Amino acid sequence: MRLQISHETVYRFDPPMRGVVQSHRMTPSQFEGQQVIHWSIDVAGAERGASFRDGAGDWIKTVSLLGPVSEVRVMVQGVVETRDLSGVLRGHRETVPPDAYLRPTEATQPEVVVRALAEQALADAEEGALARAHALAGAVADAIDYRPGETAAGTTAAEALTLGRGVCQDHTHALLAVARVSDIPARYVTGYLESGADGGAHEASHAWAELFVDGIGWIGFDAANRCCPDERYVRLGSGHDAQGAAPIRGVADGLGVEAMTIDVSVTPETQSQSQSQSQTQQ
Amino acid sequence: MYEGDGVRSPYGGLLEWSRDMPAELRSLKQSEAEALFRRIGITFAVYGEGGSPDRLIPFDMFPRVFAADEWARLERGVKQRARALNAFLCDVYGRGEIVRAGRIPARLVYRNEAYETAVCGFVPPKGVYSHIVGVDLVRTAADEFFVLEDNCRTPSGVSYMLENREIMMRMFPALFQENRIAPVENYPSLLRRTLASVAPAKCEGEPRVVILTPGHFNSAYYEHSFLADMMGVELVEGADLFVEGDFCWMRTTEGPKRVDVIYRRIDDAFIDPLCFRQDSMLGVPGLMNVYRSGGVSICSAPGAGVADDKAIYTYVPEMIRFYLGEAPILKNVPTWQCAKDDDCRYVLENLAELVVKEVHGSGGYGMLIGPQADAATLALFAAKIREKPWNYIAQPTLALSTCPTFVESGVAPRHVDLRPYCLVGETIELVPGGLTRVALTEGSLVVNSSQGGGVKDTWVMAE
Numbered sequence: 001m002r003l004q005i006s007h008e009t010v011y012r013f014d015p016p017m018r019g020v021v022q023s024h025r026m027t028p029s030q031f032e033g034q035q036v037i038h039w040s041i042d043v044a045g046a047e048r049g050a051s052f053r054d055g056a057g058d059w060i061k062t063v064s065l066l067g068p069v070s071e072v073r074v075m076v077q078g079v080v081e082t083r084d085l086s087g088v089l090r091g092h093r094e095t096v097p098p099d100a101y102l103r104p105t106e107a108t109q110p111e112v113v114v115r116a117l118a119e120q121a122l123a124d125a126e127e128g129a130l131a132r133a134h135a136l137a138g139a140v141a142d143a144i145d146y147r148p149g150e151t152a153a154g155t156t157a158a159e160a161l162t163l164g165r166g167v168c169q170d171h172t173h174a175l176l177a178v179a180r181v182s183d184i185p186a187r188y189v190t191g192y193l194e195s196g197a198d199g200g201a202h203e204a205s206h207a208w209a210e211l212f213v214d215g216i217g218w219i220g221f222d223a224a225n226r227c228c229p230d231e232r233y234v235r236l237g238s239g240h241d242a243q244g245a246a247p248i249r250g251v252a253d254g255l256g257v258e259a260m261t262i263d264v265s266v267t268p269e270t271q272s273q274s275q276s277q278s279q280t281q282q
Numbered sequence: 283m284y285e286g287d288g289v290r291s292p293y294g295g296l297l298e299w300s301r302d303m304p305a306e307l308r309s310l311k312q313s314e315a316e317a318l319f320r321r322i323g324i325t326f327a328v329y330g331e332g333g334s335p336d337r338l339i340p341f342d343m344f345p346r347v348f349a350a351d352e353w354a355r356l357e358r359g360v361k362q363r364a365r366a367l368n369a370f371l372c373d374v375y376g377r378g379e380i381v382r383a384g385r386i387p388a389r390l391v392y393r394n395e396a397y398e399t400a401v402c403g404f405v406p407p408k409g410v411y412s413h414i415v416g417v418d419l420v421r422t423a424a425d426e427f428f429v430l431e432d433n434c435r436t437p438s439g440v441s442y443m444l445e446n447r448e449i450m451m452r453m454f455p456a457l458f459q460e461n462r463i464a465p466v467e468n469y470p471s472l473l474r475r476t477l478a479s480v481a482p483a484k485c486e487g488e489p490r491v492v493i494l495t496p497g498h499f500n501s502a503y504y505e506h507s508f509l510a511d512m513m514g515v516e517l518v519e520g521a522d523l524f525v526e527g528d529f530c531w532m533r534t535t536e537g538p539k540r541v542d543v544i545y546r547r548i549d550d551a552f553i554d555p556l557c558f559r560q561d562s563m564l565g566v567p568g569l570m571n572v573y574r575s576g577g578v579s580i581c582s583a584p585g586a587g588v589a590d591d592k593a594i595y596t597y598v599p600e601m602i603r604f605y606l607g608e609a610p611i612l613k614n615v616p617t618w619q620c621a622k623d624d625d626c627r628y629v630l631e632n633l634a635e636l637v638v639k640e641v642h643g644s645g646g647y648g649m650l651i652g653p654q655a656d657a658a659t660l661a662l663f664a665a666k667i668r669e670k671p672w673n674y675i676a677q678p679t680l681a682l683s684t685c686p687t688f689v690e691s692g693v694a695p696r697h698v699d700l701r702p703y704c705l706v707g708e709t710i711e712l713v714p715g716g717l718t719r720v721a722l723t724e725g726s727l728v729v730n731s732s733q734g735g736g737v738k739d740t741w742v743m744a745e
Contacts, residue, residue: 055402
């Protein structure tokens with residue numbers, strides 16, 4: 001499938017900042033499931049900086065802006081050819097040992113509710129690492145109902161599981177937490193999802209989990225949509241949790257108040273209809 | 283250093299020197315030394331005792347002495363360890379051969395809090411991660427040294443090594459004419475040369491080196507500014523540096539200057555809010571991206587801490603055999619890991635004979651010395667170990683060597699340890715000396731300055 005992506009993130013600062021530095025993890029991963037036809041990241045007025053591929057296989061780019069900065073506009077546009085590999089991250093070059101993804105983070109602490117869900121899910125699971133991974137993903141999907149607006153960026157896996165509601169970030173954190181307490185390496189993945197004319201527009205900018213299954217490798221699990229990533233997904237990068245995997249990490253020098261708006265659309269290249277999402281954070 | 287009934291030969295003349303020193307002269311010299319330390323402003327911070335945390339560290343005028351051949355063996359042992367620790371770091375951020383070979387458990391390395399996935403696959407210049415390795419040693423017999431721990435991140439205390447020598451030379455110039463003592467004064471220039479030797483490939487011309495400090499509230503701030511002075515480099519805080527383009531820059535009155543090598547004295551977690559702790563105000567946003575793309579060198583390399591963890595320590599002799607194919611010259615203290623059931627049982631049964639430490643502890647805080655503890659303290663520690671076994675290791679109580687030390691009544695033996703500072707860059711260097719810490723209380727085995735320890739000048743006799 002050929003997907004066309006347009007992703008604009010705008011930060012506004014009032015009063016203006018003395019300077020802004022951002023680290024971008026916004027270039028599609030290189031593996032057998034996707035091929036970049038073209039891709040561009042533009043930030044008006046910014047100086048381009050250090051660019052490299054990190055140990056997890058992600059492309060990292062740095063940009064800096066000297067002040068006064070009242071607005072940063074990050075425009076990502078591109079076309080990616082995708083294939084369905086049933087979630088398997090085949091042919092991806094990386095050097096981080098999978099065991100390093102067993103370590104919990106603040107967002108994925110192995111609290112009681114996490115341990116309980118993992119035990120319950122694995123008690124009924126069939127033999128084998130792959131079956132165990134599917135059982136955990138299914139249990140998380142059952143435990144958290146999709147409900148936007150009830151959780152925040154800082155909500156932890158345990159909090160979302162206790163609440164029983166959340167968005168894709170919460171599903172993903174919960175799956176990471178239950179996988180890691182079950183000794184399955186797991187990481188947070190960000191990317192894009194084309195969810196069709198009847199799909200939710202909110203899903204265009206998406207997150208899911210990857211679990212490491214011995215003998216196969218890293219496999220994606222999208223608990224929010226009860227599936228493994230297929231040709232509708234574009235993978236950008238990974239991390240230990242949402243903060244570590246964030247497509248944009250930035251620091252602004254100054255005392256201004258930040259407002260951010262995001263506009264994303266993911267469409268099959270031949271079709272004209274598109275989904276787009278807008279959100280505003282103050 | 284006593285041997286049989288007398289002191290070992292390197293001390294010969296010094297005992298007479300101390301005996302011949304009239305009491306008035308001694309107290310005069312002692313107050314002179316204190317005045318010098320005060321004037322220099324050399325203090326250290328003690329936490330958890332209330333009051334002003336800045337104190338003067340007690341200085342003992344009786345030097346600790348090594349004969350040339352004793353030192354030669356020690357030097358080989360310390361350098362061997364520094365090479366093995368760096369080989370280990372290169373390996374675990376690369377192919378992980380030692381883990382694949384089953385010589386160190388994967389869990390201890392990859393699940394370690396100090397293991398930084400952000401630097402996996404990145405090889406720092408010259409393959410060096412730990413540029414200053416501080417190895418804490420104790421002597422238990424004429425020819426027997428044990429390593430208590432390795433410090434691969436930012437070992438402190440080297441300013442005392444230099445100041446102690448400086449003050450001894452000022453107060454007792456005759457001693458330095460009568461004895462052939464190997465110099466340590468070239469440490470700052472060796473350090474600078476070591477740091478410059480690991481400048482990134484993109485560096486043009488003479489590498490610009492800076493020291494990055496968390497600021498004046500840090501307990502080792504004095505040392506940061508002292509070393510910057512001695513090396514003739516800038517002392518900077520995070521806010522003095524910024525990232526633009528492919529490089530890191532320093533703000534100066536003459537405009538931005540490119541920085542090639544950063545000797546950082548701040549922890550990994552605070553280096554760069556875009557890579558590690560987002561709330562860090564001490565670091566430089568974007569620095570890790572510049573580092574990982576080869577625009578600047580950071581010493582010690584982020585992630586170096588995984589080699590000096592107390593649980594990893596147990597495996598250093600294994601590293602020496604694995605990477606260097608050599609037999610370890612310096613011994614490790616046998617260590618029981620409370621995380622292992624059998625070890626934990628042994629520790630709880632023999633608590634009164636053991637020294638217990640926290641896995642991530644330092645500075646002598648949260649430590650138990652079994653033979654010197656009362657029943658209540660032992661019971662308290664047993665409960666702590668049962669609650670969090672993985673947080674503790676235990677070691678036998680060693681018969682630490684003693685060194686003649688000035689006390690109220692004259693000269694008496696007191697327990698000492700030693701921290702030499704090994705420099706690793708293009709070459710491996712060890713200045714003949716180090717920081718000798720002394721437990722000033724009779725019978726005490728705790729030499730940490732935060733627990734009432736003092737310092738001495740350390741002499742290595744020239745051949």
